[in-house]
Amino acid sequence: MTALRLGPLLRHVDETSASVWVETASASTVTVTAGEHSGSARTFCVHDHHYALVCVDGLEPGSKTPYTVSIDGEQVWPPADSPYPPSVIPTLDHAKPLRMAFGSCRTSVGHDKAGNDTHGVDALRAYALRMAGVTDTAHRDDPDPGDEVRWPDLVLFLGDQVYADETTQEMKEFIESRRDIEQAPWTELQDYEEYAHLYCLAWTDPANRWLLSTVPTAMIFDDHDVRDDWNTSRAWKDEMEATDWWHGRIVAGLGSYWVHQHLGNLSADERAEDEIWQRIVGHDGPEEYDASALIDAFADRADQEPSSYRWSFARDFGTQARLVVVDSRAARVLEPEHRSLLDDEELAWLDGQLCGGFDHLLIGTSLPFLLAPGLHYVEAFSEALAGGAWGRRLAKRGETIRQAADLEHWAAFQEAFQTVTAMVLEVARGERGDAPETVTFLSGDVHHSYVSEARPTRRANRGQAPTRSRIIQAVCSPIRNPLSRKWRFATAFLSYGVAGPLGHVVARSAKVPRAPMTWRLLKGPWFDNNLATLEVTDRGLRMWWAKGQVDGDDHEHPRLVTVADLTVD
Secondary structure, rough: OOOEEEEEEEEEOOOOOEEEEEOOOOOOOOEEEEOOEEEEEEEEEEOEEEEEEEEEEOOOOOOEEEEEEEEEOOOEEOOOOOOOOEEEEEOOOOOOOOEEEEOEEOOOOOOOHHHHHHHHOHHHHHHHHHOOOOOOOOOOOOOOOOOOOOOOOOEEEEOOOOOOOOOOHHHHHHHOOOOOOOOOOEEEEEEEOHHHHHHHHHOOOOHHHHHHHHHHHHHHHHHOOOOOOOOOOOOHHHHOOOOOHHOOOOOHHHHHHHHHEEEEEEEEHHHHOOOHHHHOOOOOOOOEEEHHHHHHHEEEEEEEOOHHHHOOOOEEEEOOOEEEEOOOOOOEEOOOOEOOOOOOOHHHHHHHHHHOOOOOEEEEEOOOHHHHOOHHOOOOOOOOHOOOOHHHHHHHHHHHHHHOOOOOHHHHHHHHHHHHHHHHHHHHHOOOOOOOEEEEEEEOOOOOOEEEEEOOOHHHHHOOOOOOEEEEEEEEEOEOOOOOOOOOOHHHHHHHHHHHHHHHHHHOOOOOOOOOOOEEEEEEEEEOOOOOEEEOOOOOOOEEEEEOOOOOOOOOOOEEEEEEEEEEE
């Protein structure tokens, strides 16, 4: 019997259908059965790994239907000895208030004392145990403590789902079993096989595996999914492309991302328009389709010609919310004479997605759109300095500082920041349909969490209708990869202290344009491993952040406790 190697992962779910992703041990036919409904798909192969994406249709809106997974007619999921509830497909009901969890940055280490001592408690795992009823449910992370926990309708992973460059001991051992780690790329990932193993480490803990099997997920990459500072600048990209190992790394990184993460983001209609997927499902030969060459060629082209493929996606939840998830890594323009976080095609797509007519417009971007105000101007200055604002001699030093200090967020790409800000203000003024209650950016990356609120400046508002939406930045990072205490202090001091007065001074000296908005901190920062949840309520948008807490020595069963709570009325 063919084994289930990875999954099932419950991916795109709407009111009547669901997509379930699996990796199997060999070529096979996978069937997902949910009540009276079922779907089947043949596996396809990528570098000797076998995958299937199975769609089940005809489900009832707002239902929770237990499901099973069979391979070649033999049931393989759920495990017979599972301590967790049956995996279910929870279809959407747009009459019910939307609840969505989000966060970023999660390393894959053990969940024993040693793992928790070095990387902290995995907030996702604590969330899973709470959902499964394994740990006490009477905690403040739910609006109605003591009542049955309401599961999220979606978990949005905002980047660094895997760390290809900062590998754990278990991953290092796997790499060393295959090749000499004294040769480039050392203990970083080299090829597809190593990426496949890394995903296996990330998604096979029993509690997390159960959660991923029963809560729909959406995902977007950030730099560590490929490499730290990925696409920071033209100089960075040139340096990488000059090595003899980078081409294999980027092809494996983007190819494995498409297979493991991006494919499941797509609805059935979007998959029908995806050329790569249609090549795979269009295969009708007797043998399993080997997509290795197809995926490699696609990934190579996506890297060299970013406009050839869109990683961004959008989803509507009735009129309650539109979620727009933006690729802020692969779609960059890095030429010195034209530098932008998003290329023209991506900006045009985003321009079409940002509109009113929803209670809340949610914009998922791995990198915070709004940093601490002072840090925003420091990063804007770094772009100007590296671009030659103070001459060629200092430009090289500016590039060194930019890479060393990770100064490559939206603020360091002023063209895109100014353009998207203008779009957001038009939405908030009601110029793109009825103004939503909030325009809320959801982000990660920075290894601390906070909430800020922005308002247009008087200059930007002159002659314009007043904004009617609250503009919010909500950050949740990390899920599991905390800063050391030393770096927590340094981050808080530099970002919220030194950068304040310094940023405005140096930005003015380099003639950096003023932002059309000003913003202030509503809550934070805090540095715990945590997972955030938002819910649409009658009052507005409620958000809370929860972490795992170990009682005594019971590292296997951390409790979920609230870190922060905020309602945007």
